[in-house]
Amino acid sequence: MNSRRQFLKAVGLAGGAVAASLVNRVAMAALPEPVIQTKPETMPPLIPNQGRPYNPVVTLNGWTLPWRMKNGVKEFHLVAEPVVREMAPSFKAHLWGYNGQSPGPTIEVVEGDRVRIFVTNKLPEHTSIHWHGQRLPNGMDGVSGLTQPPILPGKTFVYEFIARRPGTFMYHPHADEMVQMAMGMMGSWVTHPRDKHPLIAEVDRDFIFLMNAYDIEPGSFTPKIMTMLDFNLWSWNSRIFPGIDSLNVRQNDKVRIRIGNLTMTNHPMHLHGHEFLVTGSDGGPTPPSSRFYEVTADVAVGQMRQIEFVADEEGDWAFHCHKSHHTMNAMSHDVATLIGVDQRELARKITNLIPDYMVMGERGMADMAAMEMPIPDNTAPMMTGDGPFGSVEMGGMFSVVKVRRNQQPGNYSDPGWYKHPPGTSAYEFAGAPTEPARMQSKMQQGMPRLHKPSTEVEVTVRKPKSTHH
Amino acid sequence: MNWARFAAGITLLSIVALSGCARVEIDKSIDRINKDAADFTEGKLILAQNLDQRKALESMAAELLAKPLSQSDAVQLALVNSPALQAMLAANWSKLADAAQTGRITNPVFSFERLVLGDELELTRLLSFNLLDLLTLPQRYGLAQHRIEEAQLRLTIEVVDLISQIRLAWVNVLAAQQNRNYAEQVFEAAEVSSRLAREMQRVGNFSKLQRVRQQVFYSDAATHLARAEQETLSSREQLIRLLGLSASQAEELLLPKMLPTLPENPRTPQEISKAANQGRLDIKLAEAELQAAAKAQGLNQITSLTDIELGIRQEKRSTRNAGSSISGSGYDIGVQLPVFDWGDMLRAGMNADTLAAVNRLEATVSAAGSELRESYSEYRTAYDVSKHYRDEVLPLSRIISEENVLRYNGMLTGVFDLLAETREQIRTVMAAISAQKQFWLADAALHAAVIGHPKMLEQSL
Ligand SMILES: [Cu+2]
Numbered sequence: 001m002n003s004r005r006q007f008l009k010a011v012g013l014a015g016g017a018v019a020a021s022l023v024n025r026v027a028m029a030a031l032p033e034p035v036i037q038t039k040p041e042t043m044p045p046l047i048p049n050q051g052r053p054y055n056p057v058v059t060l061n062g063w064t065l066p067w068r069m070k071n072g073v074k075e076f077h078l079v080a081e082p083v084v085r086e087m088a089p090s091f092k093a094h095l096w097g098y099n100g101q102s103p104g105p106t107i108e109v110v111e112g113d114r115v116r117i118f119v120t121n122k123l124p125e126h127t128s129i130h131w132h133g134q135r136l137p138n139g140m141d142g143v144s145g146l147t148q149p150p151i152l153p154g155k156t157f158v159y160e161f162i163a164r165r166p167g168t169f170m171y172h173p174h175a176d177e178m179v180q181m182a183m184g185m186m187g188s189w190v191t192h193p194r195d196k197h198p199l200i201a202e203v204d205r206d207f208i209f210l211m212n213a214y215d216i217e218p219g220s221f222t223p224k225i226m227t228m229l230d231f232n233l234w235s236w237n238s239r240i241f242p243g244i245d246s247l248n249v250r251q252n253d254k255v256r257i258r259i260g261n262l263t264m265t266n267h268p269m270h271l272h273g274h275e276f277l278v279t280g281s282d283g284g285p286t287p288p289s290s291r292f293y294e295v296t297a298d299v300a301v302g303q304m305r306q307i308e309f310v311a312d313e314e315g316d317w318a319f320h321c322h323k324s325h326h327t328m329n330a331m332s333h334d335v336a337t338l339i340g341v342d343q344r345e346l347a348r349k350i351t352n353l354i355p356d357y358m359v360m361g362e363r364g365m366a367d368m369a370a371m372e373m374p375i376p377d378n379t380a381p382m383m384t385g386d387g388p389f390g391s392v393e394m395g396g397m398f399s400v401v402k403v404r405r406n407q408q409p410g411n412y413s414d415p416g417w418y419k420h421p422p423g424t425s426a427y428e429f430a431g432a433p434t435e436p437a438r439m440q441s442k443m444q445q446g447m448p449r450l451h452k453p454s455t456e457v458e459v460t461v462r463k464p465k466s467t468h469h
Numbered sequence: 470m471n472w473a474r475f476a477a478g479i480t481l482l483s484i485v486a487l488s489g490c491a492r493v494e495i496d497k498s499i500d501r502i503n504k505d506a507a508d509f510t511e512g513k514l515i516l517a518q519n520l521d522q523r524k525a526l527e528s529m530a531a532e533l534l535a536k537p538l539s540q541s542d543a544v545q546l547a548l549v550n551s552p553a554l555q556a557m558l559a560a561n562w563s564k565l566a567d568a569a570q571t572g573r574i575t576n577p578v579f580s581f582e583r584l585v586l587g588d589e590l591e592l593t594r595l596l597s598f599n600l601l602d603l604l605t606l607p608q609r610y611g612l613a614q615h616r617i618e619e620a621q622l623r624l625t626i627e628v629v630d631l632i633s634q635i636r637l638a639w640v641n642v643l644a645a646q647q648n649r650n651y652a653e654q655v656f657e658a659a660e661v662s663s664r665l666a667r668e669m670q671r672v673g674n675f676s677k678l679q680r681v682r683q684q685v686f687y688s689d690a691a692t693h694l695a696r697a698e699q700e701t702l703s704s705r706e707q708l709i710r711l712l713g714l715s716a717s718q719a720e721e722l723l724l725p726k727m728l729p730t731l732p733e734n735p736r737t738p739q740e741i742s743k744a745a746n747q748g749r750l751d752i753k754l755a756e757a758e759l760q761a762a763a764k765a766q767g768l769n770q771i772t773s774l775t776d777i778e779l780g781i782r783q784e785k786r787s788t789r790n791a792g793s794s795i796s797g798s799g800y801d802i803g804v805q806l807p808v809f810d811w812g813d814m815l816r817a818g819m820n821a822d823t824l825a826a827v828n829r830l831e832a833t834v835s836a837a838g839s840e841l842r843e844s845y846s847e848y849r850t851a852y853d854v855s856k857h858y859r860d861e862v863l864p865l866s867r868i869i870s871e872e873n874v875l876r877y878n879g880m881l882t883g884v885f886d887l888l889a890e891t892r893e894q895i896r897t898v899m900a901a902i903s904a905q906k907q908f909w910l911a912d913a914a915l916h917a918a919v920i921g922h923p924k925m926l927e928q929s930l
Binding site for chain 2: 104218219330331332334335336337338339340342343348349350352353354355357358360361373374375376379381382455
């Protein structure tokens with residue numbers, strides 16, 4: 001026990017992580033004791049106290065795996081196993097992951113490090129790990145059947161290679177890959193540059209997360225492994241809003257966010273209030289000539305993007321995927337549009353049949369977030385999130401970059417809601433609104449339709465008459 | 470033979486025959502039905518034979534009609550109210566009387582002739598009666614007993630039949646009412662969908678096709694509702710007819726809103742076989758028939774040999790002149806001899822009756838077991854199915870409904886799907902009611918089967 005505590009101390013283990021013996025002690029004698037994470041919160045960066053120094057990353061709602069040095073080799077121990085991942089408060093998923101969570105812990109090494117990774121399989125089926133994007137001997141690439149036999153349940157395999165290229169990588173199974181990734185098996189890898197690198201900037205805060213998608217029937221726990229398109233949960237590190245921690249930075253910090261996409265679709269990542277540069281992909285740093293400022297960067301399937309910006313504007317800045325259905329939690333795509341449909345009279349009739357029926361949607365969907373009605377067990381509401389001005393009405397891939405003047409360096413804790421200086425927040429106009437001028441088109445149709453429709457459809461726009469309710 | 474003595478003898482004979490014959494009293498017969506079919510009449514079968522009795526029955530009927538009619542109330546109401554039942558009792562009274570008649574000597578015919586031929590006066594007094602009747606009186610008496618027994622049993626079966634039909638009709642109308650109410654709910658759910666869809670199209674959120682699709686459910690539901698309404702009406706009218714309600718009584722008729730709940734436990738086979746052993750009407754009847762046939766056979770052997778028509782003719786001749794009269798008296802006996810061998814045929818026929826009766830009894834006895842088994846199995850299956858609906862299907866349906874509302878709340882399903890699901894869940898409830906109805910029908914059929922009136926089983930299916 002004593003040695004374990006020393007070990008934990010030595011690796012500067014973050015809160016919530018525990019060392020656990022999963023495999024027979026004798027058999028494990030030569031293995032580093034696996035470290036298991038029990039909490040889904042963002043853990044403080046793992047400051048290295050062995051090996052070459054580097055500026056560690058912060059894994060959003062995740063953690064970095066401690067290692068041990070053995071004869072100059074960094075040894076990690078990944079345990080592939082079923083886990084229970086809290087994806088949002090009061091919503092847990094039965095996933096497969098590594099060392100207690102999905103995704104697995106981030107592995108951080110330094111360019112030129114010799115790395116030895118023990119992979120123990122506690123899954124009911126065989127697995128392997130592919131070190132996505134890395135330069136390594138072909139036999140270490142982790143493609144089951146192609147470059148190695150699969151790791152059978154109960155077995156431990158050893159991967160060993162030199163981290164040759166600095167950059168941001170991912171790891172994931174390459175055995176029954178579709179199922180194992182649908183179940184949440186993946187993790188991030190950062191190889192820090194050995195020396196100052198002309199294309200890799202030094203930053204004050206370095207965040208990393210993977211995007212993943214699940215299809216979990218509301219009220220159930222396990223992802224449907226055969227879903228390929230109709231995912232209902234769009235997550236960052238197997239968390240969905242409001243379960244995703246905010247990215248808390250000090251004003252004028254140089255911030256890097258490394259984003260990997262292991263879903264089956266692209267995600268245009270959008271940051272409010274700042275312009276950023278895409279400084280690298282999993283192929284390495286981008287040449288400066290290719291960099292230009294933008295506020296949205298698309299991360300395609302299987303890609304990794306690093307964005308960098310100076311957080312010089314104080315405030316709570318939304319940061320999200322710009323596909324609006326990716327900032328929603330589980331919902332139906334077949335719900336009829338009821339906007340403008342007066343249901344009041346019918347509601348009484350429906351209530352005779354369905355006593356708990358509530359009218360929703362005749363003004364839009366925002367009612368739903370406001371009403372907070374009971375929904376199936378173990379389900380995150382489609383749109384929710386309690387902000388300082390009401391419901392944020394979001395879900396899925398949404399978080400906030402909180403920029404604060406007094407956020408201390410090295411402090412990643414949540415500073416709370418931004419206090420807007422007087423006169424800098426949108427406010428309700430108190431005067432009488434005047435009728436705005438409306439554009440009258442004088443245009444003739446350049447190329448008219450060959451046959452006019454027999455009846456002209458009259459479209460009327462309904463404007464809200466009153467908002468009192 | 471002295472006339473006076475002769476006459477006295479005849480009179481005596483008649484008195485013996487009449488007083489000793491199987492006299493039938495309808496009240497006794499009804500008491501017997503109340504006893505034999507206590508499970509059905511609950512001792513309340515009455516034939517109103519005078520105005521007071523009729524009045525009493527009418528007030529009992531009014532009392533029963535004042536509140537929702539339970540199944541046993543319905544039976545009671547029929548017993549006190551149904552003119553058809555009263556007619557049936559009265560008709561059977563006469564049938565019983567007919568049966569009793571076979572145990573009596575045909576009423577003697579007495580005729581008096583006065584013939585004046587010149588100065589000769591001839592007085593002929595004729596007292597004529599069927600001698601064979603007289604000779605076979607003990608035998609006939611026994612036969613009549615059996616015929617009365619038969620008629621009695623047939624009447625009991627008719628009463629059981631009527632009461633069973635009332636029980637079935639009562640179950641049918643209650644189930645039809647409930648079914649109608651749920652059909653109305655399905656209709657309402659479809660109507661809401663349809664109206665919502667129309668509104669959706671009006672504001673531009675639905676295409677014509679989408680709206681029409683919703684409207685189809687509505688039209689379909691309307692058809693079902695109309696059919697369910699008709700079903701309710703016709704089952705109610707059937708009950709009204711069986712209860713013999715007048716138009717004004719029919720208007721007053723109130724029925725419970727729901728079928729009775731399933732009993733805690735079903736009747737056990739032990740209970741049933743014990744009850745069935747108490748005396749099944751069909752076996753008793755077959756026995757009575759055999760007894761009668763056997764008696765009849767014994768009797769008819771004689772008849773077929775010599776079908777004797779016996780007339781007693783007393784002649785008195787007197788000559789006024791002589792101041793004396795010659796009276797001569799004698800028997801005028803006419804014997805009808807079989808011309809053809811039809812006596813043998815008759816004899817063979819009678820034998821066949823007995824044989825048929827023997828076989829019928831045997832068939833009845835063996836069928837009784839089978840019918841009881843089938844009826845009980847029907848009852849038990851209906852119980853188990855209904856219980857399954859109550860304990861398994863309906864709770865599941867309730868959970869589906871609750872979860873659907875939660876899913877609706879979470880925008881995981883829309884209002885049209887919610888309403889469609891609601892229609893589905895209501896249909897499940899209707900299936901449960903149908904199962905409950907089937908149980909109560911089977912229950913009524915089993916009651917009838919136990920007492921020996923198994924044909925109710927077919928009507929209940
Ligand atoms: Cu997206």
